[in-house]
Amino acid sequence: MSAASGHAEASAGNSTSHEYKAFLATPRGAWAQVSDADWNDWRWQLKHRVTTLAQLEKLLPTLTPEERAGVQLAGSKLAMAITPHFFGLIHPDDPRCPIRRQVVPRIEESTVRSWELSDPCGEDSHSPVPGIVHRYPDRVLFLVTDRCAAYCRYCTRSRLVSNAAGYDFQPDFDQQIDYIARTPAVRDVLLSGGDPLLLSDDKLESLLSRLRAIPHLEFLRIGTRIPIFLPQRITESLCAMLRKFHPLFISIHANHPRELTLEVRDALIGLADAGIPLGNQSVLLRHVNDDAAVMRALVQKLLLCRVRPYYLYQCDPITGSAHLRASVRRGLELMEGLRGHTTGYAVPQYVIDAPGGGGKVPVNPEYVLSRNADRVVIRNFEGRVFEYIEGAGQPIPIKPSEAFEAPKTPEPSRVRRM
Numbered sequence: 001m002s003a004a005s006g007h008a009e010a011s012a013g014n015s016t017s018h019e020y021k022a023f024l025a026t027p028r029g030a031w032a033q034v035s036d037a038d039w040n041d042w043r044w045q046l047k048h049r050v051t052t053l054a055q056l057e058k059l060l061p062t063l064t065p066e067e068r069a070g071v072q073l074a075g076s077k078l079a080m081a082i083t084p085h086f087f088g089l090i091h092p093d094d095p096r097c098p099i100r101r102q103v104v105p106r107i108e109e110s111t112v113r114s115w116e117l118s119d120p121c122g123e124d125s126h127s128p129v130p131g132i133v134h135r136y137p138d139r140v141l142f143l144v145t146d147r148c149a150a151y152c153r154y155c156t157r158s159r160l161v162s163n164a165a166g167y168d169f170q171p172d173f174d175q176q177i178d179y180i181a182r183t184p185a186v187r188d189v190l191l192s193g194g195d196p197l198l199l200s201d202d203k204l205e206s207l208l209s210r211l212r213a214i215p216h217l218e219f220l221r222i223g224t225r226i227p228i229f230l231p232q233r234i235t236e237s238l239c240a241m242l243r244k245f246h247p248l249f250i251s252i253h254a255n256h257p258r259e260l261t262l263e264v265r266d267a268l269i270g271l272a273d274a275g276i277p278l279g280n281q282s283v284l285l286r287h288v289n290d291d292a293a294v295m296r297a298l299v300q301k302l303l304l305c306r307v308r309p310y311y312l313y314q315c316d317p318i319t320g321s322a323h324l325r326a327s328v329r330r331g332l333e334l335m336e337g338l339r340g341h342t343t344g345y346a347v348p349q350y351v352i353d354a355p356g357g358g359g360k361v362p363v364n365p366e367y368v369l370s371r372n373a374d375r376v377v378i379r380n381f382e383g384r385v386f387e388y389i390e391g392a393g394q395p396i397p398i399k400p401s402e403a404f405e406a407p408k409t410p411e412p413s414r415v416r417r418m
Contacts, residue, residue: 020257020258020293020294020297020298020301021257021297021300021301021304023260023261023262023265023301023304024261024262025261025262025263026085026088026089026261026262026263027088027089028084028088029059029087029088029092030058030059031048031084031088034084039084039232040232041232042230042232042233042235045083045084045085045149045230045232046083046149046230048083048084049081049082049083049084049149049150050080050081050082050084050087051079051080051081051082052071052080053068053071053072056071056080056104059087059092060090060092060100060104061092061093062092062093062094062095064095065107066106066107066108067095067104067105067106067107069106069107070104070105070106070107070108070109070110071104071105073105073107073109073110074105074109077109077110077158077320078105078109078151078153078155078158078161078162079151079162079163080103080104080105080151081148081149081150081151081162082103082104082150083149083150083229083230085229085230085231085232085263086099086103086150086228086229086230086259087103089258089259089261090103090104096287098255098256098258098285098287098288098289098294099256099258099259101153101285101287101288101324102152102153102154102255102256102285102288103150103151103152103153104153105153106153106323108320108322108323109153109320109321109323110320111320111322111323112319112320113317113322115317115355116317116318116319116320116321116322117317117318117319117355117356118158118159118318118319119159120156120316120317120318120353120355120356121135121156121316121353121355121357122135122355122356122357122358123135123141123157123357125357126357128179129172129175129176129178129179130169130170130171130172130175130176131143131144131169131171131172131175131176132176132179132180134179134183134186135357135359136359137185138185138186138187138188139186139187139188139189139190140179140180140183140186140188140189140190141190141192142176142180142189142190142191142192142211143160143169143171143192143193143194144171144191144192144193144194144195144196144199144207145171145193145194145195145196145198145199146160146161146162146163146167146169146193146194147161147162147193147194147195147198148161148162148193148194148195148198148225148229149195149198149225149226149229149230149233150225150229150230152225152283153321153324154283154285154315154316154318154321154324154325155318156316156318156353157193157194158318158319160194161193161194173207173210177210177211177214180211180214180217181214184216186216186217187216187217187218187219188217188218188219188220188221189211189217189220189221190221190222190223191207191220191221191222191223192222192223192224195224195225195226196222196223196224197222197224197226197233197234197238198226198233201237201238201241204241205241205244208220208242208244208245208248209245212245218247219247219248219249220245220247220248220249221248221249221250221251222248222249222250222251223250223251223253223281224250224251224252224253225252225253227252227264227267227268227271228252228253228254228259228264231261231263231264231266231267232263232267233267234267234268234270234271236270239270239271239273239274239276240274242271242274242276243274243275243276246275246276248276249276249277249278249279250271250276250277250278250279251278251279251280251281251310252268252278252279252280252281252307253280253281253282253283254280254282254298254302254307255282255283255285255288255289255298256288256289256294256298257294257297257298257301260298260301260302260305264305265304265305268305268306268307269305269306272305272306272307277308278305278306278307278308279307279308279309279310279311280302280307280308280309280310280311280348281310281311281312281313282298282309282311282312282313282348283312283313283315284312284313284314284315284326284330284331284334284350285315285324285325285326286323286324286325286326288324290326290330290331290334291334292333292334292337295312295334295337295338296337296338296341296342296346299338299342299346299347299348300342300346302346303343303345303346308345309345309346309347309348310348310349311348311349311350311351311360312331312334312335312348312349312350312351313351313352313353314328314331314350314351314352314353314363316353316355317355328352328363331350331363332350332363332364332365334350335347335350335364335365336365336381339365339381340380340381340382341381349362350362350363350364351363367379367380369385373390374389374390375387375388375389375390376388376390
């Protein structure tokens, strides 16, 4: 069996930005004979995920020793599961395929550096009740489940997700909702996990209804990778149900432009047509999206799907992720390649989630060269330098050739009060 059929694009190193931006149907590869009814059924997709070494060896004839060993160890750290839809995007002949690197385990995951953490964001230390993380003053993270449609090898919650490590997460919605209800400072709830959209429509509607009944909650958010891993889940009935709970925001997670297929685009447009603002959170990953052309194509393609690029995360120092982490220096270079080179709507905020629970810290290229009480010296995306003169403080002497006539300040008695 081979997944090569239908792969017109080459691997990350030799495709152009234009090729990346094309919306293509997902190649079915080994599932070419599956009926449209089954293929487009999200429950069928979940049932037929790739979860074993035997399946992987049939589907990927170029499976490397590092990958084979990684799969054998996956059951003790983070399980392997790949939906047929997402597996169809893997280039079967390229071990460096950016889709493949995200979901196929590697033996490098078993190597742990001294600075890596099982809970790099310090969530457990900010958990007042099981399943709630309250790290910021006015918002909480509500963990809904420990299951995902597919498992990212750099997952910051790999201690919890899939339960391969024995974390044994058991959500208790009553206890979680009770904490929110008796904490009036909370105005914003983010549902995550695992993936909340794996819940049935009825269960998800029940949960959202209970949260909406809390008077001090202003809006709800859902963090999900379902539209990317399992676009078949985004049905008309799901969109109609979600529409009831505005203001409701959804953050998706796409890392590479090839993930944005025709099916994914249609799913995202369905959510947008339901009035749901969509943002994307990418993770900077080595040999996946640490390339200027790839990143530019991703953010521009997201806008075509009506998704606003929101965050670009520095990969968290989760245990066993060093082989996937690009440097902060590289991240800053990529941001330089976006700012001024594409619309501001396409430029995400590059952040580091401070290890140990410090929260998101924005990281930006140095555009402010110097500043004092009177002026700020800045540079633009071309490297040109400009001065911005502050209005406060003492007048700054200027050369006669630079003089201009300032507007007269009205006398106090003539100032109109609003």
